[in-house]
Amino acid sequence: xxxxxxxxxxxxxxxxxxxxxxxxxxxxxxxxxxxxxxxxxxxxxxxxxxxxxxxxxxxxxxxxxxxxxxxxxxxxxxxxxxxxxxxxxxxxxxxxxxxxxxxxxxxxxxxxxxxxxxxxxxxxxxxxxxxxxxxxxxxxxxxxxxxxxxxxxxxxxxxxxxxxxxxxxxxxxxxxxxxxxxxxxxxxxxxxxxxxxxxxxxxxxxxxxxxxxxxxxxxxxxxxxxxxxxxxxxxxxxxxxxxxxxxxxxxxxxxxxxxxxxxxxxxxxxxxxxxxxxxxxxxxxxxxxxxxxxxxxxxxxxxxxxxxxxxxxxxxxxxxxxxxxxxxxxxxxxxxxxxxxxxxxxxxxxxxxx
Amino acid sequence: xxxxxxxxxxxxxxxxxxxxxxxxxxxxxxxxxxxxxxxxxxxxxxxxxxxxxxxxxxxxxxxxxxxxxxxxxxxxxxxxxxxxxxxxxxxxxxxxxxxxxxxxxxxxxxxxxxxxxxxxxxxxxxxxxxxxxxxxxxxxxxxxxxxxxxxxxxxxxxxxxxxxxxxxxxxxxxxxxxxxxxxxxxxxxxxxxxxxxxxxxxxxxxxxxxxxxxxxxxxxxxxxxxxxxxxxxxxxxxxxxxxxxxxxxxxxxxxxxxxxxxxxxxxxxxxxxxxxxxxxxxxxxxxxxxxxxxxxxxxxxxxxxxxxxxxxxxxxxxxxxxxxxxxxxxxxxxxxxxxxxxxxxxxxxxxxxxxxxxxxxxxxxxxxxxxxxxxxxxxxxxxxxxxxxxxxxxxxxxxxxxxxxxxxxxxxxxxxxxxxxxxxxxxxxxxxxxxxxxxxxxxxxxxxxxxxxxxxxxxxxxxxxxxxxxxxxxxxxxxxxxxxxxxxxxxxxxxxxxxxxxxxxxxxxxxxxxxxxxxxxxxxxxxx
Numbered sequence: 055x056x057x058x059x060x061x062x063x064x065x066x067x068x069x070x071x072x073x074x075x076x077x078x079x080x081x082x083x084x085x086x087x088x089x090x091x092x093x094x095x096x097x098x099x100x101x102x103x104x105x106x107x108x109x110x111x112x113x114x115x116x117x118x119x120x121x122x123x124x125x126x127x128x129x130x131x132x133x134x135x136x137x138x139x140x141x142x143x144x145x146x147x148x149x150x151x152x153x154x155x156x157x158x159x160x161x162x163x164x165x166x167x168x169x170x171x172x173x174x175x176x177x178x179x180x181x182x183x184x185x186x187x188x189x190x191x192x193x194x195x196x197x198x199x200x201x202x203x204x205x206x207x208x209x210x211x212x213x214x215x216x217x218x219x220x221x222x223x224x225x226x227x228x229x230x231x232x233x234x235x236x237x238x239x240x241x242x243x244x245x246x247x248x249x250x251x252x253x254x255x256x257x258x259x260x261x262x263x264x265x266x267x268x269x270x271x272x273x274x275x276x277x278x279x280x281x282x283x284x285x286x287x288x289x290x291x292x293x294x295x296x297x298x299x300x301x302x303x304x305x306x307x308x309x310x311x312x313x314x315x316x317x318x319x320x321x322x323x324x325x326x327x328x329x330x331x332x333x334x335x336x337x338x339x340x341x342x343x344x345x346x347x348x349x350x351x352x353x354x355x356x357x358x359x360x361x362x363x364x365x366x367x368x369x370x371x372x373x374x375x376x377x378x379x380x381x382x383x384x385x386x387x388x389x390x391x392x393x394x395x396x397x398x399x400x401x402x403x404x405x406x407x408x
Numbered sequence: 409x410x411x412x413x414x415x416x417x418x419x420x421x422x423x424x425x426x427x428x429x430x431x432x433x434x435x436x437x438x439x440x441x442x443x444x445x446x447x448x449x450x451x452x453x454x455x456x457x458x459x460x461x462x463x464x465x466x467x468x469x470x471x472x473x474x475x476x477x478x479x480x481x482x483x484x485x486x487x488x489x490x491x492x493x494x495x496x497x498x499x500x501x502x503x504x505x506x507x508x509x510x511x512x513x514x515x516x517x518x519x520x521x522x523x524x525x526x527x528x529x530x531x532x533x534x535x536x537x538x539x540x541x542x543x544x545x546x547x548x549x550x551x552x553x554x555x556x557x558x559x560x561x562x563x564x565x566x567x568x569x570x571x572x573x574x575x576x577x578x579x580x581x582x583x584x585x586x587x588x589x590x591x592x593x594x595x596x597x598x599x600x601x602x603x604x605x606x607x608x609x610x611x612x613x614x615x616x617x618x619x620x621x622x623x624x625x626x627x628x629x630x631x632x633x634x635x636x637x638x639x640x641x642x643x644x645x646x647x648x649x650x651x652x653x654x655x656x657x658x659x660x661x662x663x664x665x666x667x668x669x670x671x672x673x674x675x676x677x678x679x680x681x682x683x684x685x686x687x688x689x690x691x692x693x694x695x696x697x698x699x700x701x702x703x704x705x706x707x708x709x710x711x712x713x714x715x716x717x718x719x720x721x722x723x724x725x726x727x728x729x730x731x732x733x734x735x736x737x738x739x740x741x742x743x744x745x746x747x748x749x750x751x752x753x754x755x756x757x758x759x760x761x762x763x764x765x766x767x768x769x770x771x772x773x774x775x776x777x778x779x780x781x782x783x784x785x786x787x788x789x790x791x792x793x794x795x796x797x798x799x800x801x802x803x804x805x806x807x808x809x810x811x812x813x814x815x816x817x818x819x820x821x822x823x824x825x826x827x828x829x830x831x832x833x834x835x836x837x838x839x840x841x842x843x844x845x846x847x848x849x850x851x852x853x854x855x856x857x858x859x860x861x862x863x864x865x866x867x868x869x870x871x872x873x874x875x876x877x878x879x880x881x882x883x884x885x886x887x888x889x890x891x892x893x894x895x896x897x898x899x900x901x902x903x904x905x906x907x908x909x910x911x912x913x914x915x916x917x918x919x920x921x922x923x924x925x926x927x928x929x930x931x932x933x934x935x936x
Contacts, residue, residue, distance in 0.1 A: 194846025218441035218463075247832060248850065249434060265845060281707045281715040283700040284835055286585025287413065287436050288709025288777075293701060293720045300701060300720055310776045311413035311711060317434035319835055323844035324701075327721065331683050331843060333696035334725025345694065350726060350736075353693050358740035360676050364648045370628070374638040374647045377598035378654025379590040381697075381730055382705025382717055384750040386589075386596035387604060387758050388734035389653055391745075393632075395622040396738045400609050400632030401647070404598040405655060406590055406921075 059125040074116035074127055075103055085129050086138065086170070088163050088257050089206035090117040093313075094215040100206050101141050102167065105129045113137055139171040147178035149186060150201040151258075157197075158259030160272040164204060165258075187232055193242035195264050195322045196253055198233070203260035205231055209252035217315065221246040248318040254304055263302055265322065270296035279306055282320040283380060287311060289320050300324055361397060370398035377404040410580035410793040411544065412711045412779065417442045419578040421540035425453040425564065426475065426550020426927075430460055431832040433548070433584045440546075449540060451533065453478065454550065455827065456892045456899065468533055469894060471524040472825050473554055473928045477811040478530065479563040481519025483511040485534035486570055492538070493572025500797035501569050503806030510808035522811060537571060542579030549586060549829065553926040555815050557918040562807045569804045575797040585710040586830070592708035595762065595780070600632030605762025621761055624743075634922040636661075636915070643673040651678045653730065654697070658686035659837040659905060662913035662924045663880045680733060683839050686905060697730050698723035705731075705750040706773070708780075712790070714768050715777040814928035815916040818896070822878065822930035824862075826898045826912055829926075834903035842903075854907035855888035856933065857899040863889040868935060876900070878931045881911035887933075898931055 058065045061081050068077035073096060075085055089100040098115035105116045108126035113134065116127075128134065145151075145164055153159045187200035205224075210233060213222045221244055225234030235244030253261040275294040282289040289312035294302040303324050305314035336353035337345040348356075364372050375393055377386045386404065393402040416422075416439035429437035437460060444450045444463035452464040453475075461467045470478050486492040487508055497504050516527035523530075537543055545568050551560040565574070565581050573579035585591050597604040607614040615627045633641065639661065641647040650671075661667040671677065671690040679691035682699045702723040708714050723729075728736075731753060735745050747753040751770045759765045764781035772778060772785070779789040794800060818825055833851035834841045841847040856876050858868065868874055870889040875882055876898060885900070885907035893899050900909035914929035 194849045215445075216442070217438045218445060242850065247430075247434070249438075278718050278720045279716070280701065280718045280720065281588070281709075283588050283707075283840070285433050286587055286590060286710040287433055288588070288707060288711070288713055288715050289435050290715070290776075293718075295720045298721050311709070311713070312435050315435045315438055318833060318850075319841060319847075320435070323835070323841045323847050325845055326840040326843040327682075327699045327701055329683070329843040332699075332724045332727070333682060333684060333694060334727060335696060336726070337691075337694040337696075339692050348693075350728070353695060354733075354736050354740055357678055357693055357695075358737055361649060361737075362741060364676070368648055371630075371632075372646065372648040373651070374633055374641070374649070375651035376635050376638070376653065376655050376657070377593055377596075378730070379587040379593045380700075381589065381654050382703065382750060383589065383592040383596050383708060383714070383758065384705045384753040385653070385730035385734070386593045386598040387753060388731040388745075389651075390597045390604070391622060392734045392738050394603070394609075394618070394627050395624045396741050396743050398628055400600045400628050400630060401638060402598055402632060403600050403635045403638065404590075404593040405587075405635065405660065406594050406599065 057123050059121050059123065059127060061127050062129055068121045072121055074105060074107075074114070074119050074121050077121045078116065078127070078129060083129055085116050086167060087117060088167070088204065089208055091208045091211045091216075091255055094211035097207055097211070100204070102138055104134060104137050104141075106131050106134055135171070138167070139173065140177075142167045142171055143173060143177045145204045146173065147176055147180050148204060149181055156202065156259040157262040157267055158202075158256075162259060163257035185229065190240060191264060192240040193246075193248070195248050195318075196241060196250065197262050197264050197267070198241075199260055199262070200232065202258050203233065204258055205233070206257060208255045208257060209233060209261060212251040212255045217249050217251045219245065219247050219249060222252065248322065249316065250318070250321040251315060254314065254316075263322075265325070266294070266302035269301035270294065275301060282316070284317075284319045284323070289316055291316065291320060293324075299328070365397065371401060373397050373399055374401035377402065379404050379406065409582040409584070409711050410574060411577070411582055412791040413439060414791070415544060415578045416440050419443050419448055419544040421449045421537070421543035423451050423453065423537065423543055423545045424460060425545065425547045426560075427546055427548035427584060428454070428456070428458045428460075428550075428829060429546070429548070429584065430458065432586065432830050434832065436584055449536065451536065455894060455897060457894075458892065466533060466536065468525055468529060471522070472827050472897065473556075473814040474523040474811070475551060475560045476556060476563050476809055477514060477519045477522035478525070479567050480511050480514035480809070480811065481516050481523070481530045482534040482537065482567060483507060483570060484514050484519070485516060485531050486538060487511060489535070491535065492570045496572030496797055497570060500575070500799065501804040501806055503808070506808040507566055507570070507806040510810070514811075537567075541571070542573040542576040543568075543571060544578050544580060544582065545573070546582045546584060548584045550927060552583070552921075552923050554923075554928065555916050555918055555925045556812050557923045558920045559809045563809055565804070566806050566809070569806060572797070574804060575792065575794040575799075577792055580792065583710070588709070589707040591710060591712065592706065592714075595708055595765070596758065600634055603761070604758055605764055607762075618761065621757070636917055636922045636924070639667060639670040642670040647674070649676040649678070650674045651680070652687060653680045654682070656685040656687045656837040656839060658690070659902060659908055659910060662910055662915040662926060664908065664910050665881055666915060680730060682727070683843070685837065685839055695733055696725065696727040697733065698727050702727070703729040703750060706754060711779055713777045713779045714765070714773055716770070716773050815925055816879070816914050816929045818930045822932045824896060824898045824931050824933055826876070826878065826900065826909065826929050826931040827927050828900050828902060828909040828913060831901045831903060834901070836903070837905070838903045851903075854885055854901060854904040856885045856907075857888045857890050857893045858933065859893045859895045859897065860889055860891060861895045863887065866933070866935065873936050875934045875936050876912060876931050877934070878912035878914070878929055880914070883907040883911050884936060898933060
């Protein structure tokens with residue numbers, strides 16, 4: 055017997071145990087979400103995904119309500135719309151959601167929903183400035199602006215259920231609620247390992263990358279997919295590039311092998327390429343021991359002639375080389391080809407063992 | 409890796425041996441932790457109480473360098489209690505009698521004495537491993553960086569074959585590669601004995617194939633030197649010219665003083681790099697190279713996945729792509745190479761010449777890449793090697809292996825074991841992470857990690873400067889008193905020049921791979 059339920063009047067299949075949200079998406083019906091985080095246990099915290107279920111006493115959160123056979127679900131009724139709109143209005147009143155000054159402008163679910171539900175003015179009094187916790191940015195990478203936090207809990211789930219670093223949790227109660235580290239200490243004095251997955255999943259501007267601040271709006275940057283240059287896992291990254299400069303790195307969602315996850319090095323240690331220390335011109339050591347700048351022609355001619363001289367005098371096996379395990383395959387291929395086919399030796403290796 | 413990272417999260421039983429994954433491979437570790445909190449059984453074998461132990465049902469805290477003894481002890485229990493996979497052993501492997509005989513020399517009591525754990529724990533461990541199939545084994549440099557590194561790896565393979573775990577999803581023997589493209593550099597033949605695709609240089613057919621492809625009359629047939637041998641031969645004058653591409657040997661190799669002496673004696677040293685390093689100081693010519701995001705190309709990850717790397721920014725000044733520099737030198741030495749881009753090199757040369765990469769073309773790896781072997785363009789890649797126990801080479805071969813101690817063990821004069829590795833916030837010699845804003849703020853200096861017991865006995869406070877001395881050298885460094893480290897062990901990394909562990913490490917090597925024993929030498933610590 056195939057399981058079906060009635061979604062907006064249409065018979066739709068579902069798998070037992072599936073939540074309304076997932077089954078609806080499977081049936082081609084999109085329901086807005088804020089707190090829902092794929093791969094983590096649904097919490098039903100924000101209620102933005104509410105839907106009407108026939109016979110239910112109130113609207114239900116579709117992310118955390120399992121479908122049953124024959125259940126009648128409506129996702130776009132008047133009451134659903136009104137309810138979602140009010141939830142968004144309450145969130146807008148919960149802090150300082152002033153998009154012009156927000157790093158997440160253009161990359162914000164709350165902004166999208168406010169626009170979608172045509173909210174043009176605040177319906178509720180805004181939270182008092184003195185009741186908002188001060189911004190926490192003592193560390194080099196992550197800014198947590200409590201005035202923009204909607205307490206959806208995605209960051210807490212990302213930290214505990216996805217990356218399992220267990221550094222942050224929901225703290226305090228009621229109006230004093232706050233996402234905290236152990237002992238509510240600054241991030242750099244906590245268990246936080248700065249993987250930045252909390253920033254990655256934050257649907258608003260509460261968590262942003264400190265190094266990216268002011269460097270480019272989402273619509274100004276181009277996203278280029280690449281592979282992380284650190285360990286051998288091969289995480290897939292988006293490089294956010296503005297005017298030929300990387301301003302931010304994020305994980306590629308759904309990509310193998312990392313499913314959008316990165317570590318502190320992959321996410322934040324990308325700007326070495328812009329270091330003033332970079333070698334910019336060939337250098338040749340003089341008799342005095344000092345290096346002087348040289349042209350490519352001079353440097354390469356020197357290398358080639360010295361190699362030819364040594365091959366002639368001592369044979370090709372008097373030359374040896376190590377390739378780089380950090381650089382691209384094509385570089386290693388070319389280097390071993392140079393050693394084998396041009397110099398004529400198999401003295402080519404790399405640090406395969408470390 | 410015989411298997412894929414996608415297996416980690418789905419695995420039911422995981423044995424992690426010699427891998428501090430949460431620091432060295434944090435994203436891989438997140439999948440292991442996901443599995444553990446979802447109910448998978450996790451066993452961690454490590455001399456240190458690494459962070460992964462928090463998620464493990466068992467921590468087997470062995471002595472540094474006792475892996476073979478431990479695994480032989482496990483094999484003893486599996487065989488004597490009839491817990492191994494007989495059907496798999498009979499149909500998929502050879503050499504069972506030899507390992508059985510060898511394992512019988514390692515009853516749990518003997519293995520326990522060598523490994524510094526209890527015999528009961530070894531029995532318990534063996535029974536747990538046999539209780540869930542398949543079990544997935546992961547290791548890192550804790551296994552390989554010993555004079556018996558190859559033996560350690562073979563022991564891991566013995567164990568997994570005996571349990572019938574090789575060739576299945578969520579099973580296998582899985583070394584996590586420390587660098588983004590170590591796998592690729594091996595695949596490309598940057599090794600002294602093989603051409604790209606592991607075709608042997610001493611095979612006449614392979615040579616003929618590459619002679620034709622590269623349009624040369626003959627190619628050398630003798631194995632070349634491995635890196636430690638190259639270094640040794642510099643002061644001896646047998647190597648005159650040394651070409652170092654993107655390596656900082658003066659910090660990464662054991663016994664820095666000796667390594668620098670070797671580098672210094674090169675008649676002609678070429679360094680090709682993106683930064684001046686401790687190694688480029690000895691160069692005669694330095695060639696500036698384009699970095700990671702400054703050229704198109706491919707990296708191959710631990711799971712044999714060929715991934716794209718893309719250009720996002722311009723190389724500074726006159727820095728050039730490395731492949732182009734090699735092409736230019738070849739031209740000056742009389743050879744015109746036709747490939748004029750990384751894609752042409754890959755599509756027209758690498759994938760044509762390496763059979764396992766035949767199906768990997770740039771147009772096929774725009775998204776998630778492909779895991780080799782992918783021999784033709786219809787092939788979708790290979791997530792699991794030796795599928796269903798059908799080994800690529802025919803049958804899986806058991807190797808009888810004896811335990812040997814590290815080359816240098818503690819004595820009266822040097823009573824501590826020094827073991828080394830990497831920390832979360834830095835990478836190797838910090839050429840990159842040290843120049844990425846913020847990383848130094850999170851970790852600004854090296855420490856010598858010691859146990860609370862030793863700290864108390866010696867009256868050393870956390871953060872106090874101490875000296876660590878080996879037969880090779882001496883460093884002054886802050887003590888970090890931590891429960892991660894057991895009594896008798898000092899643990900350090902090689903990220904910072906000033907107190908780099910490699911002033912102290914022992915330049916002794918595995919006889920087959922010439923991997924240095926970074927994980928074990930003897931030191932003395934003193935208050936200063």
